Structure formats: C-alpha cells, structure tokens
Amino acid sequence: MKFDRKDLPVGTPVVGMVGGGQLARMTQETAVALGIQLRVLAEGPAVSAAQAVADAPVGDYKDPETVRRFAAECDVVTFDHEHVPTELLHALEADGVKVHPGPDALVHAQDKAVMRARLDTFAAPAPAHQVVGTAADVADFAKRVGGFPIILKTTRGGYDGKGVWFVDGPDDPQVATAFGSGVPILAEEKVDFVRELSAIVARSPHGQAVAYPIVESVQRDGICVEVTAPAPGLDPAKAAQAQQTALRIAGELGVVGVLAVEMFEARDGRLLVNELAMRPHNTGHWSIDGAVTSQFENHLRAVLDLPLGSPAARAPYTVMVNVLGGDVEDMHRGLLHCLARDPGLKVHFYGKSVQPGRKVGHVTAYGDDLEETRSRARHAAAYLTGTIDE
Amino acid sequence: MKFDRKDLPVGTPVVGMVGGGQLARMTQETAVALGIQLRVLAEGPAVSAAQAVADAPVGDYKDPETVRRFAAECDVVTFDHEHVPTELLHALEADGVKVHPGPDALVHAQDKAVMRARLDTFAAPAPAHQVVGTAADVADFAKRVGGFPIILKTTRGGYDGKGVWFVDGPDDPQVATAFGSGVPILAEEKVDFVRELSAIVARSPHGQAVAYPIVESVQRDGICVEVTAPAPGLDPAKAAQAQQTALRIAGELGVVGVLAVEMFEARDGRLLVNELAMRPHNTGHWSIDGAVTSQFENHLRAVLDLPLGSPAARAPYTVMVNVLGGDVEDMHRGLLHCLARDPGLKVHFYGKSVQPGRKVGHVTAYGDDLEETRSRARHAAAYLTGTIDE
Numbered sequence: 001m002k003f004d005r006k007d008l009p010v011g012t013p014v015v016g017m018v019g020g021g022q023l024a025r026m027t028q029e030t031a032v033a034l035g036i037q038l039r040v041l042a043e044g045p046a047v048s049a050a051q052a053v054a055d056a057p058v059g060d061y062k063d064p065e066t067v068r069r070f071a072a073e074c075d076v077v078t079f080d081h082e083h084v085p086t087e088l089l090h091a092l093e094a095d096g097v098k099v100h101p102g103p104d105a106l107v108h109a110q111d112k113a114v115m116r117a118r119l120d121t122f123a124a125p126a127p128a129h130q131v132v133g134t135a136a137d138v139a140d141f142a143k144r145v146g147g148f149p150i151i152l153k154t155t156r157g158g159y160d161g162k163g164v165w166f167v168d169g170p171d172d173p174q175v176a177t178a179f180g181s182g183v184p185i186l187a188e189e190k191v192d193f194v195r196e197l198s199a200i201v202a203r204s205p206h207g208q209a210v211a212y213p214i215v216e217s218v219q220r221d222g223i224c225v226e227v228t229a230p231a232p233g234l235d236p237a238k239a240a241q242a243q244q245t246a247l248r249i250a251g252e253l254g255v256v257g258v259l260a261v262e263m264f265e266a267r268d269g270r271l272l273v274n275e276l277a278m279r280p281h282n283t284g285h286w287s288i289d290g291a292v293t294s295q296f297e298n299h300l301r302a303v304l305d306l307p308l309g310s311p312a313a314r315a316p317y318t319v320m321v322n323v324l325g326g327d328v329e330d331m332h333r334g335l336l337h338c339l340a341r342d343p344g345l346k347v348h349f350y351g352k353s354v355q356p357g358r359k360v361g362h363v364t365a366y367g368d369d370l371e372e373t374r375s376r377a378r379h380a381a382a383y384l385t386g387t388i389d390e
Numbered sequence: 391m392k393f394d395r396k397d398l399p400v401g402t403p404v405v406g407m408v409g410g411g412q413l414a415r416m417t418q419e420t421a422v423a424l425g426i427q428l429r430v431l432a433e434g435p436a437v438s439a440a441q442a443v444a445d446a447p448v449g450d451y452k453d454p455e456t457v458r459r460f461a462a463e464c465d466v467v468t469f470d471h472e473h474v475p476t477e478l479l480h481a482l483e484a485d486g487v488k489v490h491p492g493p494d495a496l497v498h499a500q501d502k503a504v505m506r507a508r509l510d511t512f513a514a515p516a517p518a519h520q521v522v523g524t525a526a527d528v529a530d531f532a533k534r535v536g537g538f539p540i541i542l543k544t545t546r547g548g549y550d551g552k553g554v555w556f557v558d559g560p561d562d563p564q565v566a567t568a569f570g571s572g573v574p575i576l577a578e579e580k581v582d583f584v585r586e587l588s589a590i591v592a593r594s595p596h597g598q599a600v601a602y603p604i605v606e607s608v609q610r611d612g613i614c615v616e617v618t619a620p621a622p623g624l625d626p627a628k629a630a631q632a633q634q635t636a637l638r639i640a641g642e643l644g645v646v647g648v649l650a651v652e653m654f655e656a657r658d659g660r661l662l663v664n665e666l667a668m669r670p671h672n673t674g675h676w677s678i679d680g681a682v683t684s685q686f687e688n689h690l691r692a693v694l695d696l697p698l699g700s701p702a703a704r705a706p707y708t709v710m711v712n713v714l715g716g717d718v719e720d721m722h723r724g725l726l727h728c729l730a731r732d733p734g735l736k737v738h739f740y741g742k743s744v745q746p747g748r749k750v751g752h753v754t755a756y757g758d759d760l761e762e763t764r765s766r767a768r769h770a771a772a773y774l775t776g777t778i779d780e
Contacts, residue, residue: 007436009743009750011720029419032442033678035722035739035751046397052422054441288423292734307730314704330401332425340697343600344682349425353399360399361425 001073002055003037012037013304016070017049018061019080022350022359023280023296024049026288027080030297036304040080041070049080051351064088071097078257078303079279082109083157100205100256100303101278108253109278112186113155119273122252124245126273127264128189131155135179139170141187151188152178164222166190191272193264197231198283199246202258202298205305209250210298211243212291212311217262217283223357224282226378227320229290229313232370234265242271249276258299260284282322282359287311289346289364290318315366317373321381323361325354328386331361337390338363338380345380391463392445393427402427403694406460407439408451409470412740412749413670413686414439416678417470420687426694430470431460439470441741454478461487468647468693469669472499473547490595490646490693491668498643499668502576503545509663512642514635516663517654518579521545525569529560531577541578542568554612556580581662583654587621588673589636592648592688595695599640600688601633602681602701607652607673613747614672616768617710619680619703622760624655632661639666648689650674672712672749677701679736679754680708705756707763711771713751715744718776721751727780728753728770735770 005012013036017024020042028049031038040049040056050056059066061084068091071077076098089103101109108115116129128145132138132152142148152174154163163181165174178185196217203209216231217224230239246261253259260281262274284295293301293309301308328334331349338345342365349361363384365376382388391404398404403426407414410432418439421428430439430446440446449456451474458481461467466488479493491499498505506519518535522528522542532538542564544553553571555564568575586607593599606621607614621629636651643649650671652664674685683691683699691698718724721739728735732755739751753774755766772778 003436003441008441009721009739009741011722012741013722025422028442029422032415032419032422033736033738035741037441037741046393051393051398051427051444052418053444054446056444301729306725308733309729309735310733312734331399332401332403335696339691339699343698343700344702345699346423348423349399351399351402351425351427 001039008037009035013076014039014074015300015303016041016074016077017080018067018070018077018084019043020047020049020056021080022048022352024080025052025350026285026348027280027296027300028052029288030294030300034297034300036300039070039074041067048351062088064091068092068095076100076303078299079106082106082278086110102254102256105253105255106278109276111155112153112158112275113184115276116186118253119249122248124249124273125270127191130187132185132187135170135175138167138175138187142170145189148172149190151190153186153188154178154181154183155186156183162222191264192267193272194267195231195265196274197234197242197263197265197271198227198281199242199261199263200258200281200284200287200295200311201243201246201250201261202295202302202308202311203247203250203255204302204308205256207251208308209247210308210311211247212284212287212295213313214239214242215283215286221357223322223324223359225322225324227283227286228370228374229286229318229320232317238265238271245271245273249273257302258284258295285348285362286318286320286364288348290314290320290366316368317370318364318366319374319377320362320364321377322359323349323363323381323384325356325358325360326385326387328384329354331384334384334386338383342376342380345376347380347384391429398427399425403466404429404464405690405693406431406464406467407470408457408460408467408474409433410437410439410446411470412438412742414470415442415740416675416738417670417686417690418442419678420684420690424687424690426690429460429464431457438741452478454481458482458485461485466490466693468689469496472496472668476500492644492646495643495645496668499666501545502543502548502665503574505666506576508643509639512638514639514663515660517581520577522575522577525560525565528557528565528577532560535579538562539580541580543576543578544568544571544573545576546573552612581654582657583662584657585621585655586664587624587632587653587655587661588617588671589632589651589653590648590671590674590677590685590701591633591636591640591651592685592692592698592701593637593640593645594692594698595646597641598698599637600698600701601637602674602677602685603703604629604632605673605676611747613712613714613749615712615714616764617673617676618760618764619676619708619710622707628655628661635661635663639663647692648674648685675738675752676708676710676754678738680704680710680756706758707760708754708756709764709767710752710754711767712749713739713753713771713774715746715748715750716775716777718774719744721774724774724776728773732766732770735766737770737774
C-alpha cells in the first residue's frame, strides 16, 4: 500500500476495488469527497481508474495470492466488475476479509442460470427460461414458449451484448455458435417489450436499503446508449412495483452495495427481470449529476455500512447518453463546441482511448423539459463521438 | 511524470497544481470527471491531495528547478495557494510555460499593498488604507480615518486571520508585533460592517467570465466558518454591483481561473473590497453540491481555456459549514450519526489529521428553507467537530 495507515487521518476507511475500469474511476470522485482512501487492483498501470487514484497496484484478479495481498491492506473489498472467481472470494471471506457484495450474492450476477433458478424460488417475475445442452433442448424450449425466435445466452462471462444470440429457428447457425462457446447455455423467451427499465437499489450489511427512481434505458447492439430518469410516463404503481422487486432481490440474495436490476416492460404490462449487476451500473450514471446521492457514493456507503444517502432526483428529468468511440480520436477537442453550446452540460470522460463502440465517456443533462433535455444530451454525445459536426 | 502521454487518451490535458492542500484535492474530483490528468506538486508524500491523485511528486515550490521540472510535464500550471515567488513564475513564463493565473495577476493576491494600489487606479471600492513604516505613521493614519481602532496587516504571507492585528490605540503592543513581523505593513480602516460577502468569478484567457451568486460568509477568529448561497436578503442591485466589481477586478488584473473577492457590506451601504484570492476559495465550496458547475470545475475549464459552465445555484439555499479540528480525533466515527440523521447531507473530508482549529472538512446542505438548511449544516459540522453529541 502506498500509504501507511499512520499517514492517513485516524479512522480513514480504506476501500479496495477489484478492477480499474470507469466504475472504479467514478467511485474515486466520491471517495475523495468523503475522505475514503480508494485502492484499485488494476489490470495495468494506466487503466481508467489507475489514472485517478494514488494507490493502484497492478495484478491479476484471478490469482488468489495477488487478491489476498491486495485485500490485506483494505477494510473492505468490492468490485468494478463481476469476474473474480467465486471460490477465490470464498477463500478471502474464510480469511476474515470483508467482501461486499459477498460471493454468495455475487454468484447471481456471475451466473445467469444460478440467478434464474434463485429468482424462481421467490417468484420474481422473469421471462420463461431453461438451461439447454443440445439443439433438441433448444427446439423443445421454443415449442414451450410458443415458437421461435428465442434467445440463447452464455450463463457466465457475457457483457455489453457479447454472449447473447437471437435464434430464429432450429437450424439457425447461432445455435452452434452458442454451444461452441464452451460455457453452459441458458435459453430465454424473447419478450415482446415496449421498453427497457432499470431499478437501482443500494443495500447495507444490516439491511438498510434505498431505491433510485426507475429509469428508462435504451440499448443498441446490446450496449446501453441512453438513460432517462425517471422513466417518462411510467405508471407510479408500476414504478413502485419495480422498486419493490429490486429491493426484494437485494434482500433475498443478501446483496451489499449497489444492485442494478434491468427489466423489460412487456407489451402485456408485465415487468420482467432481464439481468442483474452487483455494482454501480451504466443505468445509474445519471445519478452523479442528477440525484442527491450518486450510486457511487451509496455503493461506498453501503460497503462501509454507513447510512445511505437520499436517492431522490434533483431535477424533473435527467438524461444520460453514453459517448461511444467513433471516428474522432481526440475526445477533448469536441469539448470546446459542446461546452460553449450548453453551459449546463456535464461531461464525463473515462481516460480510455477511442476504439469503435467502446464506452469512453458519458454526458448528462438535466432540466424541466424532457425533449429539450434529451436533445441536449444526445447532441453532445453525437458531437463528441463525431457522428454530427455542428 | 507517472504517466507518459502515450499512456493517456489522445488530447488528454495535463494540469499541474502547485500545492497539495484541500483545494487541489477537491479539484481532483472534477478533473477525474472531465478526463483531465491532474498532477500535484506536493509538500509531502501523504498530504491532502497526494492521497487523491495518481501523480504527486514531492518538492519545494520555492525551488526554481523543482518547479521547472514539474511544469515541463504539464500543459498549464495553476495553484492551490498563492505562495510561489512571483519571480519564479516570471521565469517559468519566459520558458514558455502557461501559468494561470499569471504572475502579473497573482501578485495582487500575494501582496496586499500592491493589490490596494492597483484597485485604487480603477476606483474599486475599498476601505481607507496606507502602507505604514513607523508607529507615527500608524497614528497619522488613525487620525485620517477618524481614530482608532484600525487594522494592521502584513502585506504578504497572511492567511486565516494570521498576519492581521486589531489596534486599539497608539500604544497598543500589537503595533510592535506587526512591525516585528519583518514584512511591510498595511494599515486599513476598520470598517463598520453588517456582514461579509464574497463574490466568486471565473475568467478564461480570452476573457469569458462567469459570476457565481453572491454569498454571505461568517468568519470567526479570521477563519471562514459558514457560507450561505445566495446571501440572504441581499438587495439584487447590490448583488449585481458586487458581481460587477469582481468581474471588473478579474478583467483589469488579467486573472485566469477563479477569483474570490471578499467584501464588507458596510453599515452605510457601501460594498468594500477586503481581500482577493486567485484560486478556488472557501467561500465557493458550496458550489460543489449547490451549483450547476462547481468553482473547481470552472477553475479547470478556465485555465485550460475551455468554455465556462453555468454558475447558477441548483437550490434556493445552500449552506456550507466548515468542519474545524476539535477534540474528536476520528472524524469518520461521527458520520454514522450525521448521515443517518440527514440523508441529504453532503460531507467532505480533506484527508487531514485533526489539529485544533484546522480546516479538516466541510458539510453542505441545500433546501428551500433557509433556517432549516442552516440548522442541518450547522448541526452536522458541530457534531463532527465534537462540540455537540446528539
């Protein structure tokens, strides 16, 4: 550790975050404010969060000894991603390390089959689903849900649309691709939905929990591109139901920290759980500028068992649009135009080099008028990405 | 430099800040968001900002070679404090380094005699003042302003009430103390004021400027303890006048970055300039949680010549109260109570060990009702300091 405890003020908590991506980087903004020392176990010396924290040892998060050494200097260990092996985390806990969320909770964000099976035990609303091992299983499942198309997903390791296949029929070559991935495969009903929603909650070890306003998220090619808080026109009863579902899942699974529950608002009115994430989530980035307490602050508070902060929105509408890598390599040049055009715009860059489609930042606008706020955020993201030039 | 330019995304600006105090630390919060790489020239390896940035070489800001080496890796150099020798900054500029604010502006925040003389050239409203060299000068000055008490100040090096003496008569021992300080002394009229105000503006190299709402500040023993934004009950015409005075000063002096103009609201209605600071200022900390763009973000934008952000307040009232070191050594323990009591409270700790009277953090509350908002912020600060226990 770069800082000996004696160099820091008495009582300074040290939070270790495994993974040096943009979630760790954004966590640092609030850690600095709260006087929390954030350590990051980084994938390399100059990854996103390593540029932003004082203490970012480089190491392999799959190596037990590396993670153990890292954790030894922290009051609590938490995560920028869900890829640390469950058994490694069990070993850490056995050593007395506080791990939040713990492996028994985290496994539900790591393994979609485990998640589906567990949610079924308390009847959380979900699309029809089944683990499939052969093309015949796939055909049987399709028959059960009224026919193709259906969806196949890797149970482990997918993200941002990777590890998901839309299957149009029994002979679709995607079936072979899915089974060729070497990971058990989950089949899911293709839900006819009107939009996607996300419920973000934060929960403390002793069970205090807060629920953020339900947001609408727009995905393109499996990547979240836009989030509106709150979800426009959502029936308040349905919003409350979505929050309750997320709080129930957090409680049943014993989540500590932020839990994001992505849901489908189905055309038939049902709200169905799509995915879980147990960390600050892209659909919660709006909260940095748009809520009293950001998801990153509440994640830190939760893993340290501090009282949680208000998740209330500060403006009638907040819209976040991701900045994806495009043709423009220098993201900073576009700032001149965007900031001059909109003095209320909030820009967030992740310290990541541009690659096509890579999330390199996001912009947030807030205001009283939905369409105007959306158009401000969309314009800025498109300009920074380079898809428009004025 | 810890990061080679090639390790950072194309176009990433590198801002060097001389001094590793809480202002640099709070600047880091916004630098991380904006994808700006902040380097800090730190007084020690574990000072406030060094705990929060990836790149904080330790060095003496009075040593030309140290500062030159530091600046060589930065796009622009700016300051956490005003103590870097003017001649050293002139030498940097001669080497082609961008220094913001530049030495010709900064000298007005470093030397009160220079500041007073310069402000007189464009008739900025000020208390009567005079450089004094002897006890006889002091007596003459007192006669000119209608008698004692008067104030003596060191022209250089004072801060937080240090280097300021209230003199009750010609034989007051404070006169000898002031002249014994070894620094030229400025005598000032003791203004009969109803309250202190502060005008914060930010200005870019090409002259764009924004003015924050005028705030009321409360000082105790020369230390800022509480700030209310906007200053309650301030006549709008007077508020506009205070903003214009600050904008005028920023323009006349060629300030780049944040300028704080502390003022007296005199009982006779005049607004008189008390002190200048050319950096983010304690009376602007409310803007982190209370304004669309914080003073730290606008300081960074200004020194990088990026368009400035809106300084508008986000709530009817925002109150910031400093957390000063008291009897409680562990600042973090009090958080449990404060955060549980007030889910909307924003707490900022500076990573500084408690010493009596030392600024170790601040709390901010915002809301619709002035008295309630004030009472929330005052309670939290008092509880964290240890002056109340429930």
